[in-house]
Amino acid sequence: MVARYTDGVVGRDFLNWSRTHVFWRGALLLFAATIAIAVFARGRASPAPPTRVAIRVMCADAATCSLVERVSLDVWSEEQGPGLPLDVVVTRDGLAELAAAGIHWDVLVADIDAVARAEHARLAQPVAARPADWFAEYRDYTAISGHLRELAELAPDRASMHPIGATLEGRPIWALRIGGATARTPMLVNGTQHAREWIASMVTTCVADRLVRDYDRDPKVRAFVDSTALWVVPVVNPDGYQYSWSSDRYWRKNRRDRFGVDLNRNFSVAWGGAGSSRSERSQTYRGAYAFSEPETAALRDLALRERITAHVDFHSYGQLVLYPWGHSNTAAPDRAKLAAIGDRMASAIFAQHGARYALQTGFDLYAASGIMTDWMYGAAGALSYTIELRPKGGAGFVLPPSEIRPTCDEGLAAVLALRGSIGN
Numbered sequence: 001m002v003a004r005y006t007d008g009v010v011g012r013d014f015l016n017w018s019r020t021h022v023f024w025r026g027a028l029l030l031f032a033a034t035i036a037i038a039v040f041a042r043g044r045a046s047p048a049p050p051t052r053v054a055i056r057v058m059c060a061d062a063a064t065c066s067l068v069e070r071v072s073l074d075v076w077s078e079e080q081g082p083g084l085p086l087d088v089v090v091t092r093d094g095l096a097e098l099a100a101a102g103i104h105w106d107v108l109v110a111d112i113d114a115v116a117r118a119e120h121a122r123l124a125q126p127v128a129a130r131p132a133d134w135f136a137e138y139r140d141y142t143a144i145s146g147h148l149r150e151l152a153e154l155a156p157d158r159a160s161m162h163p164i165g166a167t168l169e170g171r172p173i174w175a176l177r178i179g180g181a182t183a184r185t186p187m188l189v190n191g192t193q194h195a196r197e198w199i200a201s202m203v204t205t206c207v208a209d210r211l212v213r214d215y216d217r218d219p220k221v222r223a224f225v226d227s228t229a230l231w232v233v234p235v236v237n238p239d240g241y242q243y244s245w246s247s248d249r250y251w252r253k254n255r256r257d258r259f260g261v262d263l264n265r266n267f268s269v270a271w272g273g274a275g276s277s278r279s280e281r282s283q284t285y286r287g288a289y290a291f292s293e294p295e296t297a298a299l300r301d302l303a304l305r306e307r308i309t310a311h312v313d314f315h316s317y318g319q320l321v322l323y324p325w326g327h328s329n330t331a332a333p334d335r336a337k338l339a340a341i342g343d344r345m346a347s348a349i350f351a352q353h354g355a356r357y358a359l360q361t362g363f364d365l366y367a368a369s370g371i372m373t374d375w376m377y378g379a380a381g382a383l384s385y386t387i388e389l390r391p392k393g394g395a396g397f398v399l400p401p402s403e404i405r406p407t408c409d410e411g412l413a414a415v416l417a418l419r420g421s422i423g424n
């Protein structure tokens with residue numbers, strides 16, 4: 001074979017072809033190397049986005065608080081006020097600025113994006129690798145809707161599924177109505193006005209699950225279901241919730257236009273007041289007008305139609321039980337009653353696993369205007385509470401899934417305590 005190629009025309013042609021081939025192969029390699037170097041250099045020229053750190057500051061005065069907020073990329077604390085920590089997200093440059101101002105902080109999460117990536121990787125595992133217990137892992141809107149449907153099919157005599165509205169992206173906002181034939185007292189429990197507060201949708205779904213499944217084995221549950229017409233809306237903000245699953249784990253608002261509206265600033269009692277923003281980019285953007293958003297309008301219509309008398313709005317995080325007013329520190333007309341019932345709810349929560357949820361009301365300097373509980377109390381006439389679920393600080397919104405069940409015990413205990421405090 002070798003002789004054949006070194007002799008005659010065929011051999012010369014091959015030699016020529018071979019030289020040409022080597023030339024072009026060399027040129028190709030050089031070209032590829034140039035591209036690789038260019039890409040590498042470009043990669044080095046535009047550095048990765050800065051690390052985002054979640055920190056906690058106990059700011060002693062308003063000036064310190066506002067400096068911290070000015071430096072921050074995002075404020076995680078839902079409630080702010082004297083004695084409450086201020087949790088914010090900052091870059092390392094922001095930390096340097098705080099250090100220069102002599103401000104002390106504790107790191108909650110050293111790299112919030114790394115934590116979100118780890119959670120995303122865990123959730124991307126094949127279904128077969130996931131735990132059998134439905135509440136041992138977080139679930140998206142589609143899975144939660146399916147679970148509510150299952151509950152309605154399981155006990156059609158005391159559970160039914162209803163769309164109470166539709167979002168801007170066309171998703172139904174689902175409610176499960178739980179209550180036997182004799183049920184009278186109308187109550188509402190909802191979660192996830194704020195997209196990133198995943199524990200709120202899990203706890204709300206879990207409360208519904210326990211009330212439907214434990215009817216025959218738990219006398220307290222049976223008494224509740226027989227006497228209460230409970231409306232459960234686990235995902236008030238499906239568009240934002242799905243966006244927090246697909247694109248931005250720390251998304252808070254709905255998906256109106258580019259920046260979204262903070263639904264919990266879009267209710268009409270004290271709409272537009274302190275603690276809400278007119279700027280679209282703000283995390284507390286209140287919308288163009290009260291009830292401008294389909295999600296808040298749906299809750300309003302449901303509450304008025306059903307004449308809701310008691311209400312819990314689940315959020316995370318901070319472990320707090322809050323009652324009206326949120327927009328001012330003026331005492332609500334029923335303040336003593338609201339506080340007494342709230343105290344019973346916090347005690348019932350503590351009795352579950354020993355977790356302390358502090359009882360609070362609104363603060364003059366750190367108001368939140370246009371919130372749901374103020375509207376439910378002030379306009380719909382319901383005894384209304386905001387509960388900030390676990391954790392107290394820790395991982396913030398990315399709570400380990402092993403805490404879903406215990407947090408659900410706390411949520412259910414609070415709802416039963418509220419029901420037990422209001423008579424028929």
Ligand SMILES: [Zn+2]
Pocket residue numbers: 078193194197315316
């Ligand atoms: Zn919230």
